[in-house]
Amino acid sequence: MLRRMKPRVLFLLSLLVLPLSALAEAKLRVSSFSTILTEIAQQVGGERVAVTAHVKPGVDPHEYEPKPTDLKTVGDAQIILLSAKHMEGYVGKLKESTGTKGTLIEVGDGFSSLKMKPEAGHEGHAHASDEDPHWWHSVANMGKATKIVRDAFSKASPADAALFAGNAAKYLAKLDALQKWTKTELAKLPRDQRKLVTSHDAFQYFAKENGFTIYAIEGLSSADQPSSKKVAEIIATIKARGVKAIFSESIKNPKVLTEITRETGAKVGGELYADGLGDGAAATYEGMFKHNVSTLVNALK
Amino acid sequence: MRGSPLLRAVLAFLAILALGWPLHRLTTAADAPREQPKTVVAEAKTIGLRLTFTLAPKSVKVLHLGQEVWSESAPAAELKHTLKLAYPAEGIDLQFQIEWPADAPLAAMRATLTDPDGDPHEHSVWGTSSVDEVVTFP
DSSP states (O other), X not given: OHHHHHHHHHXXXXXXXXXXXXXXXXXXXXXXSSHHHHHHHHHHHGGGEEEEESSOTTOOTTTOOOOHHHHHHHHHOSEEEEOOTTOOTTHHHHHHHHOOOSEEEXXXXXSOOOBOOTTOOOTTOOOSSSBOOOGGGSHHHHHHHHHHHHHHHHHHOGGGHHHHHHHHHHHHHHHHHHHHHHHHHHTTSOGGGOEEEESSOOOHHHHHHXXXXXXXXXXXXXXXXXXXXXXXXXXXXXXXXXXXXXETTTOOOHHHHHHHHHHHOOEEEEOOXXXXXXXXXXXXXXXXXXXXXXHHHHHHO | OOOOHHHHHHHHHHHHHHHHHHHHHHHHHHHSOOOXXXXXXXXXXXXXXXXXXXXXXXXXXXXXXXXXXXXXXXXXXXXXXXXXXXXXXXXXXXXXXXXXXXXOOSEEEEEEEEOTTSOEEEEEEEEXXXXXXXXXXX
16 A cells, blocks of 8 residues: 555655746846846856847947837846936836836946036937936946846845855956956056047046046037038047047047048047947957957057 | 230130149148147156055055056165156056065055145055055045
8 A cells, every 4th residue: 555655645746846846947037128237147147047138239229129029028027127327218118018027127227327518419319318328337337236136136036146146246356356457557548648539428437437538529429421610629629638549439420530630630549339248359348348448548648 | 805825825824823732732731641639748746655554565666657666675664755757637546566475464555645736645555465556646
């Protein structure tokens, strides 16, 4: 009798245990609308999260609009990560159309904002406010964002909280090392030469953290021909401030770029990554940030 | 008004020449690249630097713009030095590389910079064994 019952008991027990183990295996479903937050989510979550990156590297987050496939994924997500500070103009539609029960984490709203220069133009961009939404150009903000993501993940999956805390600590240590490297690199550049001419006013956080002055220029973000009056103003600014280099992220119109460099003698300093991660060495936050710092130091020193 | 064809041709040629010269000047001037913008380089000024250690280090180096400007081996617990450096209104970064004994406890260095106007600015650097830190003054 007992012998007969043993296999049955084992079978019933296995029925109980299987769903529990399946539950333990289920990963936290995360939707990310920022290349930067995708990296943070993957670093903090590790094997315990399944991150869907809706905004891919190289995609302009200002121009991005969710597609129907994105909406379905968001509908199933447990956590939705957003840059915030008015970067995602579609956030209202996203909530409404997906009816998601997932938690929306508007990461950038977790720390203070810097304003873009009032004279800065944003042709081709849809900033709904004068806040600079590019908070990730401050390494200190990246640390705060990492802690926000860690806490959100731990709340959604308390069983994995220790793992998330450990992973976050490792990533925060990497950010500390990056901050130290940045200070040492920028120490090669005199503080009175830290001048950044930009029309895409995306570097307020970087400027504040590293002692740069931004000369925001209106009217050069798009490929359209800006007025000759505007170009004359830019030339006057560069001459008056003794700016050594301008950067191709700032000025996308090659004709205008040629005219400005010819008239001022300023050189083209290279390309800066403003809107998130890119390809190659800039595919990671550390790589992207080091590229920007090295480009600035080499062009301006 | 008719004149000779030769005379008219000469007059036309002179008119083209008169117009051509300023046009040539304008176009070549536009093509030639201008000089690099003149950046106002801050003048080198005398700066005082006093370093006070909680524990005398094995060595200390001070770098400015990536170049070593002062170093001491086996220094005393308090050092004074004068540097001649450009000191713009935006301030300067000094990089301190300090080596304490490997088994030493947590130690600190107090750096007091006296700027060209005679105003002192203080910063502390903490560490064990080896420290490499950039400090911004003021």
